[in-house]
Amino acid sequence: MDRDGTASEASPEGLAEAPEAAGRVFGDRLPMAVRYTELLATAGVQRGLIGPREVPRLWDRHVLNCAVLAELLPAEVSLCDVGSGAGLPGIPVALARPDVSVTLLEPLLRRTTFLEEVVRELGLDNVTVLRGRAEEMIGKLAVDVVTARAVAPLDRLAGWGMPLLRPYGQMLALKGDTAEQELTDSRAALTRLGAVKWSVIGVGEGVLETQTRVVRVEAGESPGGVKAATRRAKAARAGRGGKGAEGAGRRGGAGRGRR
Numbered sequence: 001m002d003r004d005g006t007a008s009e010a011s012p013e014g015l016a017e018a019p020e021a022a023g024r025v026f027g028d029r030l031p032m033a034v035r036y037t038e039l040l041a042t043a044g045v046q047r048g049l050i051g052p053r054e055v056p057r058l059w060d061r062h063v064l065n066c067a068v069l070a071e072l073l074p075a076e077v078s079l080c081d082v083g084s085g086a087g088l089p090g091i092p093v094a095l096a097r098p099d100v101s102v103t104l105l106e107p108l109l110r111r112t113t114f115l116e117e118v119v120r121e122l123g124l125d126n127v128t129v130l131r132g133r134a135e136e137m138i139g140k141l142a143v144d145v146v147t148a149r150a151v152a153p154l155d156r157l158a159g160w161g162m163p164l165l166r167p168y169g170q171m172l173a174l175k176g177d178t179a180e181q182e183l184t185d186s187r188a189a190l191t192r193l194g195a196v197k198w199s200v201i202g203v204g205e206g207v208l209e210t211q212t213r214v215v216r217v218e219a220g221e222s223p224g225g226v227k228a229a230t231r232r233a234k235a236a237r238a239g240r241g242g243k244g245a246e247g248a249g250r251r252g253g254a255g256r257g258r259r
């Protein structure tokens with residue numbers, strides 16, 4: 001990140017010190033989390049990716065609130081953060097869990113530019129930035145876990161996120177107070193999209209004053225439904241390499257090694 005007013009050595013105005021719980025969440029990666037939070041408070045605000053009023057509450061409402069998702073992740077999974085924006089929740093999760101391979105998926109250039117700069121500056125070797133819309137990635141990207149915060153109502157989000165899952169993967173959506181209602185409203189869509197189980201879970205006990213509420217949707221054998229399965233099969237036949245339909249999910253399935 002260049003320093004012509006986009007980031008400063010001193011702590012940015014209004015940004016609180018890292019809370020004690022941050023040390024427990026990020027361990028020896030705490031300095032990286034501190035730097036990320038500073039970049040959100042400086043370049044992130046200047047480029048319109050974070051509201052200036054969020055600066056005093058970046059740690060609790062954003063960085064820690066997102067990082068506690070790590071509690072729900074099995075070991076060594078692949079994860080795609082759909083609509084990552086300024087990197088939330090993907091970057092805090094990647095910082096808290098170096099074993100997890102994270103793809104930040106975001107369509108807007110201004111945002112992917114920021115994300116690439118952050119990844120480079122922090123030296124985050126478990127993070128890839130991918131520019132595009134979730135619905136364009138079906139058959140090209142397949143992961144164990146999809147995450148999202150503030151991207152779309154649950155039924156629409158599921159239509160984008162479920163087809164990106166490998167069999168038996170899971171979608172984790174940070175939903176706050178609307179979680180139960182959105183689940184109720186989305187049942188038919190979730191079933192159609194190959195979900196076999198769903199629930200609302202609170203995470204962050206002992207870290208956050210108010211726990212983060214997460215909608216967890218678990219996929220069965222054919223996440224995304226018939227159309228997604230067809231597109232995945234076509235992509236596999238075409239033998240796409242790299243982050244192809246099988247390529248991105250390089251590690252164990254989401255059902256394994258839960259912790």
Ligand SMILES: C[S@@+](CC[C@H](N)C(=O)[O-])C[C@H]1O[C@@H](n2cnc3c(N)ncnc32)[C@H](O)[C@@H]1O
Binds near residue numbers: 085089108111134160
């Ligand atoms: C309100 S922002 C939330 C950003 C971030 N997740 C957060 O919580 O701060 C919504 C983001 O979703 C992205 N987005 C919208 N439609 C999308 C789609 N179809 N696929 C992927 N990302 C999308 C937008 O570009 C935007 O960055």
